[in-house]
Amino acid sequence: xxxxxxxxxxxxxxxxxxxxxxxxxxxxxxxxxxxxxxxxxxxxxxxxxxxxxxxxxxxxxxxxxxxxxxxxxxxxxxxxxxxxxxxxxxxxxxxxxxxxxxxxxxxxxxxxxxxxxxxxxxxxxxxxxxxxxxxxxxxxxxxxxxxxxxxxxxxxxxxxxxxxxxxxxxxxxxxxxxxxxxxxxxxxxxxxxxxxxxxxxxxxxxxxxxxxxxxxxxxxxxxxxxxxxxxxxxxxxxxxxxxxxxxxxxxxxxxxxxxxxxxxxxxxxxxxxxxxxxxxxxxxxxxxxxxxxxxxxxxxxxxxxxxxxxxxxxxxxxxxxxxxxxxxxxxxxxxxxxxxxxxxxxxxxxxxxxxxxxxxxxxxxxxxxxxxxxxxxxxxxxxxxxxxxxxxxxxxxxxxxxxxxxxxxxxxxxxxxxxxxxxx
Numbered sequence: 001x002x003x004x005x006x007x008x009x010x011x012x013x014x015x016x017x018x019x020x021x022x023x024x025x026x027x028x029x030x031x032x033x034x035x036x037x038x039x040x041x042x043x044x045x046x047x048x049x050x051x052x053x054x055x056x057x058x059x060x061x062x063x064x065x066x067x068x069x070x071x072x073x074x075x076x077x078x079x080x081x082x083x084x085x086x087x088x089x090x091x092x093x094x095x096x097x098x099x100x101x102x103x104x105x106x107x108x109x110x111x112x113x114x115x116x117x118x119x120x121x122x123x124x125x126x127x128x129x130x131x132x133x134x135x136x137x138x139x140x141x142x143x144x145x146x147x148x149x150x151x152x153x154x155x156x157x158x159x160x161x162x163x164x165x166x167x168x169x170x171x172x173x174x175x176x177x178x179x180x181x182x183x184x185x186x187x188x189x190x191x192x193x194x195x196x197x198x199x200x201x202x203x204x205x206x207x208x209x210x211x212x213x214x215x216x217x218x219x220x221x222x223x224x225x226x227x228x229x230x231x232x233x234x235x236x237x238x239x240x241x242x243x244x245x246x247x248x249x250x251x252x253x254x255x256x257x258x259x260x261x262x263x264x265x266x267x268x269x270x271x272x273x274x275x276x277x278x279x280x281x282x283x284x285x286x287x288x289x290x291x292x293x294x295x296x297x298x299x300x301x302x303x304x305x306x307x308x309x310x311x312x313x314x315x316x317x318x319x320x321x322x323x324x325x326x327x328x329x330x331x332x333x334x335x336x337x338x339x340x341x342x343x344x345x346x347x348x349x350x351x352x353x354x355x356x357x358x359x360x361x362x363x364x365x366x367x368x369x370x371x372x373x374x375x376x377x378x379x380x381x382x383x384x385x386x387x388x389x390x391x392x393x394x395x396x397x398x399x400x401x402x403x404x405x406x407x408x409x410x411x412x413x414x415x416x417x418x419x420x421x422x423x424x
Contacts, residue, residue, distance in 0.1 A: 030057040037138040037154040038085075040102070043406035045110035046135060046156060046213040047102045052085065058092045075101040085155060109136045110213060123201075126251045127242045132205030135213050158219050162236070164208045167260055174256040177208040181222040181234035186268070193274035193299075193419065194233040194261065195221045198283030200405075204239055211236040216409035217280055217304075225412075230419040233268065235261065244286045246335075248309030254289055258297065273423045278302035280405035291316040300421035302414065305404035307335035310342050317346035320421045321378045324408040326357075327385040328400035340380060351376035357387040357407040368413035379417075383407065 038050030051071065061081040070076070076098050083093035100107065112133040123129070138154050162179040169176065183192055197218040199211045212218055218236035220226065237260070243253045261275060277287040277298045284306025291301055292315045300320040323340075325333050340350050351374040355367050371379060388403040408414075 030055050030059070036085075038097070039109055039138075039154060039156045041156065041159055041213060041216060041219045042102060043216050043410055045108065045112075045133075045215055046159075047107040048109055048138060049100050049102050049107065051098045051100070052155075053096045053098075055094050055096070058083070058094050059096065061089070061091050061093075064096055071098065071100060073106055074104050077101050109138075110134075111136055123242045123245075125242055125245060125249045128240060129201075129204035129242060130206065130240075131201070132203045132207040132210040132238070133214065134207070135209065156213070158222050158224075159209070159212045161222065162209075162212055162218075162234070167263060169256040169259045171259055172252040172256045174252050176253065176256050176260055177206065177238045177240070178260065179208060179212055179218065179234075179236040179238070180264075181218075182268070183227060183231040183233065188269050191269050191271035191274075192231060192233055193276065194235060194264070194270050195418075196257070196261065196275070196277045196287075196298075197221070197234065197236045198257075198277070198279035198286050199236070199238065200279075200281035200283050200402075201242065202281070202402075204242065206238070206240050208238045211238045215280075215405060217278065217283070217405060220409045221415060226415060226419075229416070232274075232419070233264070233270065235264070242282075244282050244289055244308070246285065246307055246309065248289075248312045250286065250289045254286060254293070257286075258290065258294060274299050274419075274421075276300050276302070276418050276421070278304065278418070279306065280304040280408070281306055281401065288313065288316065291319050291321075295319060296423065299423045300418050302408075302418055304408045305329055305332055305401055307332050307339070310335065310339050313339060313342055314346045317343045317348045318377060322381075322414055322417060323378065324381045324383070324404065324411075324414070326383040326388050326400055326404040327354075328383075328388060329404055330400075332401065332404075333382065336380070340378070343378060348378050349376040350378045350380055352380045352382075354382050354384055355387075357383040357403075358390075361412055364411050365413050368411075368417070372417065 032053050033056050034054040036052040037048060038052055039046050040049045059081055064079065064081055079096060079098045080089035081093045082088060082090045082095045082097060110133050162181045164179055166175055166177055203210045203214050218234055221232065222234045237257055239253055241251060243251045264270060265272065275298050277290060278301060279287040284303040285308040287301050287303055288308040291298060292312055295315045303321060303323045305325055323336060325336050327333060344350055351371055353367060353371045383404065388400065388407055
């Protein structure tokens with residue numbers, strides 16, 4: 001059967017062809033009028049996962065055969081008809097959505113440098129950096145029966161619901177870029193928790209959205225399932241300088257971030273008994289530094305693949321902490337075990353477990369139930385050796401470090417535990 005072709009061009013210049021079945025154009029009164037690229041955030045970043053074709057008039061699902069759609073160099077997992085991107089499959093609608101395999105080689109939209117051995121940490125606190133990876137644009141053009149269509153939109157699930165803002169702290173003089181998610185149906189008569197996510201040093205820069213599209217650190221808490229159970233504000237700053245090191249030093253962005261939360265509490269009805277912090281790598285280190293300087297500010301913290309100055313952590317010994325590291329991330333594992341020794345000597349109750357990063361959510365839930373049956377204020381999970389790798393060629397120290405947070409934020413019972421904590 002002959003087909004018409006729609007050409008999709010990535011920002012890298014690679015041509016992607018979508019073949020549309022001839023039957024679609026049999027009715028010249030119902031032509032495609034728009035293409036929308038659909039992307040989604042995964043543990044390893046944003047990926048191009050779909051194409052939505054909008055028609056002038058509704059189509060019936062029974063008239064759309066799966067076999068007649070093709071996307072060059074991509075695997076189509078399925079398709080459906082819908083009347084809205086938010087409503088899922090319907091029996092009739094103006095949109096035909098093609099679901100693309102996120103594991104395809106060219107699905108990744110985050111332009112990052114190749115992984116090498118972990119860089120030596122010889123930077124200075126306050127040093128400006130522009131390490132943030134770019135997000136590939138998906139500019140699309142379609143020519144059908146002499147009619148040229150241009151796509152004006154790319155929709156990214158969850159990320160599009162965050163707003164990008166700037167705020168200047170009069171106390172420090174710092175201007176902070178940040179992403180903010182506001183709960184759906186926000187009611188100023190109710191109080192809402194706030195989750196603060198802080199990114200790693202590897203994406204330091206001025207691209208505000210990178211704190212969202214790099215992975216699940218902020219996105220997971222704003223998912224529809226999480227928000228249905230725990231309506232909350234999600235705050236994800238993007239730091240443009242080195243904010244923390246492993247020796248106990250921090251930049252003024254620590255104070256600025258705390259002050260930003262205080263400022264937001266004047267704009268929204270936040271529950272000060274349910275502020276939560278989390279971060280990966282240096283973002284986790286900054287969370288530790290905040291817990292040390294302001295031990296009564298957060299109700300709980302989720303620390304992922306991070307280390308700080310273990311000589312300074314005594315003030316956070318009684319805080320509620322969940323710590324996740326990988327057995328393959330040798331330096332961080334060693335430092336975190338030393339941290340636990342210090343915390344225990346100062347009154348912390350610690351429960352430990354070894355988990356497999358490849359477990360299903362049901363298996364994570366079972367392991368969570370077993371671990372939390374022990375009464376503790378600090379829960380420490382180590383991903384089993386090798387379990388954070390799916391590609392044997394990526395088993396290097398840098399990959400081990402980053403892969404920890406690829407999985408750590410996808411574990412639902414940990415996020416539930418964080419939301420359950422309140423300040424005494």
